[in-house]
Amino acid sequence: xxxxxxxxxxxxxxxxxxxxxxxxxxxxxxxxxxxxxxxxxxxxxxxxxxxxxxxxxxxxxxxxxxxxxxxxxxxxxxxxxxxxxxxxxxxxxxxxxxxxxxxxxxxxxxxxxxxxxxxxxxxxxxxxxxxxxxxxxxxxxxxxxxxxxxxxxxxxxxxxxxxxxxxxxxxxxxxxxxxxxxxxxxxxxxxxxxxxxxxxxxxxxxxxxxxxxxxxxxxxxxxxxxxxxxxx
Amino acid sequence: xxxxxxxxxxxxxxxxxxxxxxxxxxxxxxxxxxxxxxxxxxxxxxxxxxxxxxxxxxxxxxxxxxxxxxxxxxxxxxxxxxxxxxxxxxxxxxxxxxxxxxxxxxxxxxxxxxxxxxxxxxxxxxxxxxxxxxxxxxxxxxxxxxxxxxxxxxxxxxxxxxxxxxxxxxxxxxxxxxxxxxxxxxxxxxxxxxxxxxxxxxxxxxxxxxxxxxxxxxxxxxxxxxxxxxxx
Amino acid sequence: xxxxxxxxxxxxxxxxxxxxxxxxxxxxxxxxxxxxxxxxxxxxxxxxxxxxxxxxxxxxxxxxxxxxxxxxxxxxxxxxxxxxxxxxxxxxxxxxxxxxxxxxxxxxxxxxxxxxxxxxxxxxxxxxxxxxxxxxxxxxxxxxxxxxxxxxxxxxxxxxxxxxxxxxxxxxxxxxxxxxxxxxxxxxxxxxxxxxxxxxxxxxxxxxxxxxxxxxxxxxxxxxxxxxxxxx
Amino acid sequence: xxxxxxxxxxxxxxxxxxxxxxxxxxxxxxxxxxxxxxxxxxxxxxxxxxxxxxxxxxxxxxxxxxxxxxxxxxxxxxxxxxxxxxxxxxxxxxxxxxxxxxxxxxxxxxxxxxxxxxxxxxxxxxxxxxxxxxxxxxxxxxxxxxxxxxxxxxxxxxxxxxxxxxxxxxxxxxxxxxxxxxxxxxxxxxxxxxxxxxxxxxxxxxxxxxxxxxxxxxxxxxxxxxxxxxxx
Numbered sequence: 048x049x050x051x052x053x054x055x056x057x058x059x060x061x062x063x064x065x066x067x068x069x070x071x072x073x074x075x076x077x078x079x080x081x082x083x084x085x086x087x088x089x090x091x092x093x094x095x096x097x098x099x100x101x102x103x104x105x106x107x108x109x110x111x112x113x114x115x116x117x118x119x120x121x122x123x124x125x126x127x128x129x130x131x132x133x134x135x136x137x138x139x140x141x142x143x144x145x146x147x148x149x150x151x152x153x154x155x156x157x158x159x160x161x162x163x164x165x166x167x168x169x170x171x172x173x174x175x176x177x178x179x180x181x182x183x184x185x186x187x188x189x190x191x192x193x194x195x196x197x198x199x200x201x202x203x204x205x206x207x208x209x210x211x212x213x214x215x216x217x218x219x220x221x222x223x224x225x226x227x228x229x230x231x232x233x234x235x236x237x238x239x240x241x242x243x244x245x246x247x248x249x250x251x252x253x254x255x256x257x258x259x260x261x262x263x264x265x266x267x268x269x270x271x272x273x274x275x276x277x278x279x
Numbered sequence: 280x281x282x283x284x285x286x287x288x289x290x291x292x293x294x295x296x297x298x299x300x301x302x303x304x305x306x307x308x309x310x311x312x313x314x315x316x317x318x319x320x321x322x323x324x325x326x327x328x329x330x331x332x333x334x335x336x337x338x339x340x341x342x343x344x345x346x347x348x349x350x351x352x353x354x355x356x357x358x359x360x361x362x363x364x365x366x367x368x369x370x371x372x373x374x375x376x377x378x379x380x381x382x383x384x385x386x387x388x389x390x391x392x393x394x395x396x397x398x399x400x401x402x403x404x405x406x407x408x409x410x411x412x413x414x415x416x417x418x419x420x421x422x423x424x425x426x427x428x429x430x431x432x433x434x435x436x437x438x439x440x441x442x443x444x445x446x447x448x449x450x451x452x453x454x455x456x457x458x459x460x461x462x463x464x465x466x467x468x469x470x471x472x473x474x475x476x477x478x479x480x481x482x483x484x485x486x487x488x489x490x491x492x493x494x495x496x497x498x499x500x501x502x503x504x505x506x507x508x509x510x511x
Numbered sequence: 512x513x514x515x516x517x518x519x520x521x522x523x524x525x526x527x528x529x530x531x532x533x534x535x536x537x538x539x540x541x542x543x544x545x546x547x548x549x550x551x552x553x554x555x556x557x558x559x560x561x562x563x564x565x566x567x568x569x570x571x572x573x574x575x576x577x578x579x580x581x582x583x584x585x586x587x588x589x590x591x592x593x594x595x596x597x598x599x600x601x602x603x604x605x606x607x608x609x610x611x612x613x614x615x616x617x618x619x620x621x622x623x624x625x626x627x628x629x630x631x632x633x634x635x636x637x638x639x640x641x642x643x644x645x646x647x648x649x650x651x652x653x654x655x656x657x658x659x660x661x662x663x664x665x666x667x668x669x670x671x672x673x674x675x676x677x678x679x680x681x682x683x684x685x686x687x688x689x690x691x692x693x694x695x696x697x698x699x700x701x702x703x704x705x706x707x708x709x710x711x712x713x714x715x716x717x718x719x720x721x722x723x724x725x726x727x728x729x730x731x732x733x734x735x736x737x738x739x740x741x742x743x
Numbered sequence: 744x745x746x747x748x749x750x751x752x753x754x755x756x757x758x759x760x761x762x763x764x765x766x767x768x769x770x771x772x773x774x775x776x777x778x779x780x781x782x783x784x785x786x787x788x789x790x791x792x793x794x795x796x797x798x799x800x801x802x803x804x805x806x807x808x809x810x811x812x813x814x815x816x817x818x819x820x821x822x823x824x825x826x827x828x829x830x831x832x833x834x835x836x837x838x839x840x841x842x843x844x845x846x847x848x849x850x851x852x853x854x855x856x857x858x859x860x861x862x863x864x865x866x867x868x869x870x871x872x873x874x875x876x877x878x879x880x881x882x883x884x885x886x887x888x889x890x891x892x893x894x895x896x897x898x899x900x901x902x903x904x905x906x907x908x909x910x911x912x913x914x915x916x917x918x919x920x921x922x923x924x925x926x927x928x929x930x931x932x933x934x935x936x937x938x939x940x941x942x943x944x945x946x947x948x949x950x951x952x953x954x955x956x957x958x959x960x961x962x963x964x965x966x967x968x969x970x971x972x973x974x975x
Contacts, residue, residue, distance in 0.1 A: 070466065073396070092507030122498065122506045144396050146470070150477035153394040154485045162617040163681045164537070164608050184494050216487045217395045234534065238610070244477055245614035245708055253618045255680045262648050266586065274586045275556030302930065305860070324971030354962065354970045376860050378934070382941035385858040386949045416958050448951045449859045476941055626849040627913045628769070628840050698766065702842070709846035709940055717850045719912045726880050730818065738818045739788030 048115050049087055049105060052078050056087045056139075057100035059226035063143060064095050066234045074143035075121040078226040079131050081138075084108040088127060090118035108132065122188060129192025130222065134199075134206045139226030141233040147240035148219035148233075151175070155215050158236075158243050161255045165239045166263040168232060170208035173239070174198050176215050195220065208268070211236050280347050281319055281337060284310050288319045288371075289332035291458035295375060296327050298466045306375035307353040310458040311363050313370075316340040320359060322350035340364065354420060361424025362454065366431075366438045371458030373465040379472035380451035380465075383407070387447050390468075390475050393487045397471045398495040400464060402440035405471070406430050408447050427452065440500070443468050512579050513551055513569060516542050520551045520603075521564035523690035527607060528559050530698045538607035539585040542690040543595050545602075548572040552591060554582035572596065586652060593656025594686065598663075598670045603690030605697040611704035612683035612697075615639070619679050622700075622707050625719045629707070630727035632699045634672035638662050640679050659684065672732070675700050744811055745783055745801060748774050752783045752835075753796035755922035759839060760791050762930045770839035771817040774922040775827050777834075780804040784823060786814035804828065818884060825888025826918065830895075830902045835922030837929040843936035844915035847871070851911050854932075854939050857951045861935045862959040864928060866904035869935070870894050872911050891916065904964070907932050 059076040063069045072095070077088035087103050104116035111128055113120060121127070127140045143149075151158050151173075158173040160166055165173075176194040183190035195212050198204070210232045211221035221236055223229040246253050267274045291308040295301045304327070309320035319335050336348035343360055345352060353359075359372045375381075383390050383405075390405040392398055397405075408426040415422035427444050430436070442464045443453035453468055455461035478485055499506045523540040527533045536559070541552035551567050568580035575592055577584060585591070591604045607613075615622050615637075622637040624630055629637075640658040647654035659676050662668070674696045675685035685700055687693040710717055731738045755772040759765045768791070773784035783799050800812035807824055809816060817823070823836045839845075847854050847869075854869040856862055861869075872890040879886035891908050894900070906928045907917035917932055919925040942949050963970045 070470065071463070090508070119505075119508055119511055144470075146474055147477060149394065149396060150474045151481060153474060153478035153487075154482035156482055161680060162613065164613060178488055179491065181490055184490050187494050187498075216393060216491055231535070238534065238608075242610055242614045242617060244481060245611060246617035248480065248712065249615060249708060250618035250620055255617075256642055258645055258648050259643065259680055262651050266651075273583075276554070276583055278583070302934065303927070322972070351969075351972055351974070376934075378938055379941060381858065381860060382938045383945060385938060385942035385951075386946035388946055410952055411955065413954055416954050419958050419962075448857060448955055476945060480944065625912060626845065628845060695767070702766065702840075706842055706846045706849060709843060710849035712944065713847060713940060714850035714852055719849075720874055722877055722880050723875065723912055726883050730883075737815075740786070740815055743815055 049080055049083075049085060050100075052080055052087045053103040054100045056089070056103050056226050057098070059139065059141070059230050060089050060098075061095055062227075062230045063141070063233070066230070068143045068145040068233055068237060069095070074141070074145075075123055076139065076141050076226050076230060077121075077124075077127045078139045079108065079137075085114060086124075086128060086131060088120050088124055090116070091121050093118065123191075125186070125188040126192040126195075126220070129189055130195060130220070133192075133196040134222060136207060137210075137222040137229075138224045139229035140220060140222045141226075141229040142218065142220050143233055144218045145233065145237040145240075147244055148213065148237050149217075150244070151240050152213040152218050153216055157213065158240055159254075160260055161243060161246055161253050162239070163259065163263040164235070164242065166255070166260040167267050168235045169211065169239070170260070170264050171204050173209065173211055173213060173236060174202060174204060175213040178215060191217070208264070281312055281315075281317060282332075284312055284319045285335040285337075286332045288321070288335050288458050289330070291371065291373070291462050292321050292330075293327055294459075294462045295373070295465070298462070300375045300377040300465055300469060301327070306373070306377075307355055308371065308373050308458050308462060309353075309356075309359045310371045311340065311369075317346060318356075318360060318363060320352050320356055322348070323353050325350065355423075357418070357420040358424040358427075358452070361421055362427060362452070365424075365428040366454060368439060369442075369454040369461075370456045371461035372452060372454045373458075373461040374450065374452050375465055376450045377465065377469040377472075379476055380445065380469050381449075382476070383472050384445040384450050385448055389445070390472055391486075392492055393475060393478055393485050394471070395491065395495040396467070396474065398487070398492040399499050400467045401443065401471070402492070402496050403436050405441065405443055405445060405468060406434060406436060407445040410447060423449070440496070513544055513547075513549060514564075516544055516551045517567040517569075518564045520553070520567050520690050521562070523603065523605070523694045524553050524562075525559055526691075526694045527605070527697070530694070532607045532609040532697055532701060533559070538605070539587055540603065540605050540690050540694060541585075541588075541591045542603045543572065543601075549578060550588075550592060550595060552584050552588055554580070555585050557582065587655075589650070589652035590656040590659075590684070593653055594659060594684070597656075597660040598686060600671060601674075601686040601693075602688045603693035604684065604686045605690075605693040606682065606684050607697055608682045609697065609701040609704075611708055612677065612701050613681075614708070615704050616677040616682050617680055621677065622704055623718075624724055625707060625710055625717050626703070627723065627727040628699070629703045630719070630724045631731055632696060633675065633703070634724070634728045635668050637673065637675055637677060637700060637703070638666060638668060639677040642679060655681070672728070745776055745779075745781060746796075748776055748783045749799040749801075750796045752785070752799050752922050753794070755835065755837070755926050756785050756794075757791055758923075758926045759837070759929070762926070764839045764841040764929055764933060765791070770837070771819055772835065772837050772922050772926060773817075773820075773823045774835045775804065775833075781810060782820075782824060782827060784816050784820055786812070787817050789814065819887075821882070821884040822888040822891075822916070825885055826891060826916070829888075829892040830918060832903060833906075833918040833925075834920045835925035836916060836918045837922075837925040838914065838916050839929055840914045841929065841933040841936075843940055844909065844933050845913075846940070847936050848909040848914050849912055853909065854936055855950075856956055857939060857942055857949050858935070859955065859959040860931070860938065862951070862956045863963050864931045865907060865935070866956070866960050867900050869905065869907055869909060869932060870898060870900060871909040874911060887913070904960070
C-alpha cells in the first residue's frame with residue numbers, strides 16, 4: 048500500500064542524514080496522499096541506518112490511527128497531521144533539530160529576511176511560534192501544530208511562500224510540494240539560519256530593502272519566474 | 280577476564296573518535312561490573328587507532344589498584360572511580376575535551392536548559408563545578424570526582440536525570456546505564472552546548488518554560504514515556 | 512566551439528562543490544574568449560552532478576544572446592557580462608552564496624584588510640556595494656554588475672589587485688585571470704571572511720599596519736615578487 | 744643527503760592537510776639536523792599533493808644558502824632559521840594560516856590560558872608579537888623571527904614550555920622536539936584558539952586558577968609526570 052510514497056518518504060529521511068541535518072533519530076519526514084487521506088511517516092526512535100522503506104508507517108489524516116505498519120509512528124505525528132489538515136496544498140513535512148535553526152528556536156526569535164538566499168525560498172521572516180499555555184501541554188504534539196497554524200493565520204503569512212517555522216524552544220519544521228521539496232527547504236532554512244547568525248554578529252542593525260525581497264522571490268516563484276530551465 | 284565489558288569499553292572509546300568528540304588521546308571511556316567491583320578503562324595516552332580491546336585496563340573500584348593489564352590506566356581513573364562509588368546506578372562514564380562543552384567549562388558557566396533537545400536528555404541545567412581549593416590539588420583526579428559529587432549533592436541534582444557535568448576550566452564528563460549510553464550523552468551534551476552558545480548570542484535573555492521541560496523529559500523518561508518503540 | 516574553455520568552465524564549476532562553497536545550484540562560474548567576444552557560463556538551475564561540459568552555454572559578450580547551447584544560461588549572466596565589459600583584463604568570474612562571504616554581504620559591510628592572508632590576494636578591503644535604487648530593479652542582474660563597477664570606480668579600487676566584491680544583501684563575486692583563478696580567489700575570500708568575523712569578535716578595534724599590507728601584497732604580486740617558483 | 748629528515752619533513756607537511764590546518768600552499772614545516780647545521784624545509788608555493796620527499800630543500804642554518812634542492816625554499820625560511828638559531832633545543836617548526844589561531848593573530852591578542860587543554864601543552868598565554876617597525880619590513884621574514892624571539896626574551900617566556908606564538912596580523916608558528924611534535928602543537932593551538940574564542944563569547948571575564956595550570960602542565964611535563972606510559 049502506497050509503496051511509491053513510502054519509498055519517497057524513506058529516501059527523504061535518509062537525505063536528512065546526508066545533508067547533516069540530523070544525528071541519532073532526531074528528525075522525521077512525512078508525505079501525504081491527499082486522495083486517500085493517508086500520511087506516510089518515519090517510525091519513532093528508529094535509526095536511519097537500520098530502517099527500510101517497508102518500516103514507514105501509514106496513518107489516517109483525520110483520526111491519526113495507524114492504518115499499516117508494525118512500528119509506532121513518529122511521536123511528532125500529531126503535529127504533521129495538524130499541518131496537513133490546515134495547509135491543504137503541501138505534500139511533505141520535515142522536522143529536525145538542525146543546529147542553527149534550532150538555536151534560533153531556542154532564542155525565541157524569528158529569522159529576519161536579510162538576504163537573497165532567504166528571499167529566494169522564504170518570502171517573509173521565518174516566524175517563531177508563541178509559548179504554549181499550560182492546558183496545551185496535555186496534547187503537546189497536536190498543539191505544536193495548532194500554535195504553528197495560529198501564527199501563520201494571525202500574522203497573515205502565506206504558508207506556500209514561507210514554507211517553514213521555528214517552534215519556540217524546540218526546533219524547525221519545513222514543508223513543501225513533496226517530501227523531497229520539504230527536505231530541500233530544511234537545508235535552505237539551516238543555511239539561512241547560520242548566515243543570519245553571522246550577519247547579525249557583524250552588524251546588529253542589518254536590514255534588507257523590501258524591493259529586493261520581491262525581486263528575488265519572484266525571480267524563482269512569481270508568474271514571470273525566469274530562474275532555471277522551466278521557462279525554456 | 281571481563282572480556283565482554285572490555286570489548287564494549289574499547290568500542291565506546293572508538294565511538295568518541297567517530298562522533299568527532301576527541302582528537303589524539305583526549306578522552307576516555309570506562310565501564311563497570313558492579314558485582315565484581317571492577318572497572319574497565321582506556322589505557323593512558325594510547326592512540327585510539329593503535330589500541331585493541333585487550334589493552335583495556337581493569338582496576339579495583341575501591342583501591343584503584345590495577346587488577347589486570349600491562350598498561351597504565353587513564354590518568355583520570357580516580358575521577359571515574361569516585362563517580363562510580365557515589366553515583367551507584369551508573370554503568371559507564373565518558374570524559375572528553377569536546378569543543379563546545381569544553382568551552383562552556385572554560386567559561387565557568389552551567390549550560391541553562393533552553394530547548395527540548397536539552398530537556399530530552401538532561402532535566403536540569405548542566406552544572407559547572409566550583410574552583411578547587413589548594414589542598415585539593417594534590418590528589419587532583421580524585422578531587423575532580425569529589426567536586427562533581429559535591430555539586431550534585433549541594434544543588435539536589437538527580438544524577439540519573441542530568442547525566443553529565445562541566446568541570447570548571449577543564450571539560451565535560453557524562454555517564455549513563457552503559458559505556459555506550461554515556462557516549463550517547465556525551466554527543467548530546469556537545470550538540471546542546473553548541474546550540475546554547477549560538478542561542479545566547481542571538482538572544483542573551485532567552486529562557487524556557489518549565490512546563491515544556493517537564494513535558495519533554497517525561498516524554499522519553501517519565502513513567503508514561505511514549506517516545507520510541509518500547510511501549511509498543 | 513570553444514571546447515577547451517567549456518571544459519575549463521565546467522571543471523571550475525565542479526571545484527566550487529569540492530571546496531564547499533556551494534550547495535544545490537547556488538553558484539556559477541564563467542570564462543571568456545576575448546578575441547571572439549564570447550562568454551561560456553553554467554546553465555541556470557542545473558545540478559553540478561547532472562551536468563557535463565557540453566551543457567555549458569555560450570553567450571555573446573555584448574548582446575547577451577545565446578550563441579550555442581540547449582539550456583538557459585545562468586540567470587546571473589547579465590552581471591557576468593557587465594563585469595567582463597568593464598574589467599577588461601579578467602578571464603573568469605565566480606558567483607557563490609558561500610557562508611561567511613554571504614553573511615558579510617547581508618551585513619552590508621566591507622571586509623577590512625586585517626591580515627596577511629587577506630593582503631596576499633586582496634590589496635584593499637573587500638568592498639560591499641550600495642543599495643540599488645528602485646528603477647535598477649527592472650534589469651536587476653545587469654544592474655548588479657553596474658553597482659559593482661560603480662563601487663570600484665568611485666572608490667578608485669584596482670579590480671586586478673582586489674579581485675572580488677560583496678553585493679549587498681546578496682553574496683560574493685570574485686574574478687581572476689582564468690575561471691580557475693577566480694575559483695581560487697573565491698576560496699580565499701570565504702576563508703578571509705570567516706577569519707575576519709572571528710577576529711572582530713575577539714577585538715572589535717583591530718587594524719593592520721598599511722606597511723605590512725604593501726609588503727605581503729608585493730611579495731606575491733609586486734614587480735619583485737619572490738613567493739613561489741616563478742622567479743627560479 | 745638527510746634522506747630520513749626529508750622524509751619526516753615531507754610527511755609532517757602532509758599531516759598539516761590531514762589535520763585541516765592548511766589549504767592550497769598555506770603552510771610549511773621544517774626540521775633541523777643540529778650536528779650538520781642544516782635545515783630541511785618545504786619548497787615555496789608547491790601543492791602538497793604534487794610534491795615528494797625529494798622536493799624538500801636543504802638550507803644552511805647560518806647563511807640561509809640552499810645546499811641541496813632544485814626548488815626555491817619556502818619564502819618563510821628566514822623566519823624558521825632565526826628561530827632555530829635562538830631556540831636551540833627545538834627540532835621542528837610549523838607555520839600555518841589555520842583559521843582560529845590566525846583570527847587571534849589578526850585580532851592582535853594573546854590567547855589567555857583558561858583551560859587544562861591549553862595548560863597541558865602551553866604553560867603560559869600564547870603570546871602575540873608586537874607590530875614591526877618600518878625598517879624591519881625590508882628583511883620581513885628574518886624580522887618575523889626577530890620579533891618572535893624578542894617577545895619570548897622580553898616577557899621571560901620559556902620557549903620549551905610554551906611552544907608557539909601568534910605573529911600579529913599574520914598567523915601562528917609552533918615548534919617542538921621534532922617536525923612531528925611541532926605539527927602536534929599546531930593542532931593543539933588551533934583547537935585551543937577555537938575553544939578560547941567560544942569561552943570568551945560566553946563569559947568575557949573568564950580566568951583560570953594558576954594552581955590548576957601548574958598541576959596540569961606538570962602532570963604531562965614536570966619531573967614527576969604521570970600521564971601516558973613513559974613512567975611505566
